[in-house]
Amino acid sequence: MYKPLPPELFIKESxxxxxxxxxxxxxxxxxxxxxxxxxxxxxxxRTPLGGFINHSDNPNCIKTGSLKTTKIVDAEAPNLHTKGxxxxxxxxxxxRDIEAGEELTVKYTFYTLKVxxxxxxxxxxxxxxxxxxxxxxx
Numbered sequence: 001m002y003k004p005l006p007p008e009l010f011i012k013e014s015x016x017x018x019x020x021x022x023x024x025x026x027x028x029x030x031x032x033x034x035x036x037x038x039x040x041x042x043x044x045x046r047t048p049l050g051g052f053i054n055h056s057d058n059p060n061c062i063k064t065g066s067l068k069t070t071k072i073v074d075a076e077a078p079n080l081h082t083k084g085x086x087x088x089x090x091x092x093x094x095x096r097d098i099e100a101g102e103e104l105t106v107k108y109t110f111y112t113l114k115v116x117x118x119x120x121x122x123x124x125x126x127x128x129x130x131x132x133x134x135x136x137x138x
Contacts (some may be wrong), residue, residue, distance in 0.1 A: 004048035006034055009104070016054040020103045027098040036063055037090040037110070044110055049092055056105035060098050063090045063106060 005011070008027070014020030027033075036050030053061065070084030098104065 006049075009033065009049070011052050014054055014103055016056070016103065016105070018054075019052060020054045020105075021049070021052045022101065022103050023098055024100055026100050027094050029094055029096050031094045033061070033092040033094070033104075035089055036092040036106075039065075039088040039090065040085060041087075050090070053092070053104055053106050055108040057107065059105045059107045060095055060102070061092050061104050061106045062095050063109070064093055065090045 005021075008023055008025045010022055010024055011019050012022055034049050035047050036053065037047065038045045065088045067086060067088050069086050092104075092106065094104075
């Protein structure tokens, strides 16, 4: 059966924003939690793990990327293959020990908020979100 999150993680209402990603067990520093995003060219795809983690300027998790190359294999000649497109897999890892019940957070780095210095941060964020053409998955 498909399970979108590792068994030690769950989603619940967040004091940061909307819903967040939480752990039901103590996680050790440098625990690998799984793939959060996949980037192919300029397109970025979130997994359920990456879709529910909230931002913090003092995060307890980090995204680490590794560049991969696909192989295109001919079914009639499996020993012959061609290199396919390159893509990056982003994994989520803990930066420190995290207690059971604690929300997991990461510093958002896939986009930059452009805020006018005369605006408060939240005014700039709300303007960006209003003009953003992407669909909010929540």
